[in-house]
Amino acid sequence: MRPTTRRILAAATGLALLAAVPACADDAKQAAENVPGVTDTEIVIGTHQPLTGPAAPGYSKISAATKAYFEHVNSKGGVNGRKIVYKVMDDGYNPANTENVVRKLVLDDKVFALLGGLGTPTHTNVLEFVKTQKVPDLFVSSGSRNWNQPDKYPTTFGWQPDYTVEGKILATWVKQQFPGAKVCHFGQNDDFGRDSLAGVEKVLGAVAAKQTYTTTNQQVGPAIGALKAAGCQVVISASIPGFTALAMGQAAGQGFRAQWVVSNVGADYTTLSNQLGDKKVILEGMVADNYLPMVGDTANPWIQEFTKIHQKYNSANPVDGNAIYGYSMAYTFVQALLAAGRNPTREKLVEAVQKGGFRGPGLTPFRYSDDVHAGYSGVRLNKVQNGAQAYFGPTYTTDDGDAAIVEAHLALIDEGDLRPTGERIAERAGVSLRTLWTNFKDMETLFAATGRLVGERLDALWQPIPPDLPLTRRIAEFCDQRAEMLEVLAPSARASALREPFSPQLRRNREAAIARVRHEIELVFEPELAHAGPGRDQLLDALTVACTWAAWAMMRDAMGLDVAAARATLARTIGALLVDAIAAGLR
Known part of the structure; x- marks a missing residue:
């Protein structure tokens, strides 16, 4: 586990780039044939949400914000000329209802994909059905590890940090801040609570006491009384908002004073304050975590842009963490959807998510790959003080297992050991060889994890470049960043080249790296790409080739150029390609 200084505050102007140039009508019509939910003018997707029931407080506002963002995109022409239709079905946070509404969305409404289905017990109930229907099941609104089983559920993907990752990070902070304290756990009686507890106990060992709740029973008094009787000094809580409020309210009523450390899913201050009313003072000192900009950070460009969209399309609801x-x-x-191309299919959408490379408001990178369908890789802690919730300390990333092994592998490569053996990796990580192969079934899975860590390193170096800057300045800033990234990439790229002919995973890592740089080019040089007209894709291919490791290695290794000379050559190449495209577009 490690803190990262990664800054991911993007210029708000970059958000506008998501409204893509409309596709040719004939191409769109042809692409839409035989693709469920896709016509030449629309893409229909669906979701199940707790608009009523025990999880409705706070969570019922998420889909309203999602729909508002799609209205914003649709007002700019949609995605490749197609407007997004988002069908929201209420399941009341009841798994039986979830099965009914998801079947309707897939079989009757014939949605292209599911997006953001909310809840661990609810969505778990439809995984097998979704699998048999081969429907893209994107960004489930839950941190359960169930969504990260690509071999078993190939079309399902998480989005938020999983609860084991979160539990490890919260427990690490507690261990540092409260050495020797009695740490206890309060959690939902399903995979949400169990995954959280697993992460906590990976760091702390067995907790002093643990209690659970079920969403159908609001009587949490006995559970809180048991934690008080056990002498708990810190309570790590894996709870949805309604039960966070009930638990902390009961603790206050029983005179049980402990430090509450709450999962991000149940810790939004605005939501909890509305539920507690005059008793919201009990939230003072509550520690939680998040991975998105805090709603109170009005200087953040993402918050500024989302607030504008909210005021125009979603003003009846509060701007809170659920909306963000x-x-x-x-x-x-x-x-x-953009990465799936102008002629999207369900298969292309799944492949696009697996390639990853997405950027956005999150504080940490996504973990997506062929072998990992988990979302964000970490969180940052926050605290309620004087009626406001604000971040403190560094941002942390980790994974479900032992990150020390992956870091040891990459450290050996960085030091010049381009073919480290399992024995050397285990020795460097300070674990047994058996532990190494317990965490990673073979070298391919280790290569996948190492590729993700390299991706995190590159993400930490990326700084968004506003597309409205003068072209010369954008080229200069882009080449500065690209040169730095390629030098960081150099040891692992050289090591991969030795084994790539025999490793499908290393080839996938290279494909992900190419997709990453391609996406960066689209963000920075979209105005010039638009000028290229029918030659846009060819220009994008040429720019991508110029910016990849293969071109950099030729300059640095084969030609003997130093970093400054290679960077200058890269800038000249990009400039020449873009100027030529602009000139061709004006002719």
């Missing part, structure tokens, strides 16, 4: 969640998830979906 909905807007951010919708932004990621539009990126995935």
Whole structure:
């Protein structure tokens, strides 16, 4: 586990790029044939949400924000000329209802994809059905590890950090801040609570006491009384908002004073304050985590842009953490839809998410790959003080298992050991060889994890470049960043080249790296790409080739150029390609 200084505050102007140039009508009509939910003018997607029931407080507003973001995109022409239709069905946070509404969405409404279905117990109930129907099941609104089973559920993907990742990070902070304290766990009686507890106990060992609740029973008094009787000094809570409020309210009523450390899914201050009313003072000092910009950070360009969209399309609801969640998830979906191309199919959409490379308001990178369908890789802690919720400390990333092994693998490569053996990796990580192969079934899975770590390193170096800057300045800033990234990439790229002929995973890692740089080029040089007209894709291919490791290695290794000379050559190449495209577009 490690803190990262990654800054991911993007210029708000970049959000406008998600409204893509409309596709040719004939192409769109041809693409829409035999693709469920896709016509030449629309893409229909659906979701199940708790608009009523025990999870409705706060969560019922997420889909309203998601729909508002799609209205914003649709007002700019949609995605490749198609407007997004988002069908929201209420399941009341009841798994039986979820099965009914999802069947309707897939079989009757024939949606192209499911997006953001909310809840661990609810969505778990439809996984097998979704699998048999081969429907893209994107960005489930839950941190359960169930969504990260690509071999078993190949079309399902998480979005938020999983509860084990979150539990490990919260427990690490507690271990540092409260050494020797009695730490206890309060959690939902399903995979949400169990995954959270698993993460906590990976760091702390067995907790001093643990209690659970069920969403059909609001009587949490006995559970809170048991934690008090056990002498708990810190309570890590894996709870939805309604039960966070009930638990903390009961604790206050029983005179049980402990430090509450709450999962992000149940810790939005605005939602909890509305539920507690005059008793909201009990939230003072509550520590939680998040991975998106805090709603109170009005200087953040993402918050500024989302607020504008909210005021225009969603003003009846509060701007709170649930709204920011909905807007951010919708932004990621539009990126995935763009990456699926002008003629999207369900298969292309799944492949686009697996390639990853998405950017957005999150504080940490996504983990997506062929072998990992989990979402954000970490969180940052926040605290309620004087009626406001604000971040403190660094942002942390981790994974479900032992990140020390992956870091050891990459450290050996960085030091010049381009073919480290399992024995050397285990020795460097300070674990047994058996532990290494317990966490990673073979070298291919280790290569996948190492590829994700390299991706995180590159994400930490990326700084969004507003597309409205003068072209010369954009080229300069882009080449500065690209040169730095390629030098960071160099050791692992050289190591991969030795084994790639025999490793499908290393080839997938290379494809993901190419997709990453291609996406960066689209963000920075979209105005010039638009000028290219029918030659847009060819220009994008040429720019991508110029910016990849293969071109950089030729300059640095074969030609002997130093970093400055290679960077200057890259800038000249990009400039020449873009100027030529602009000139061709004006002729």
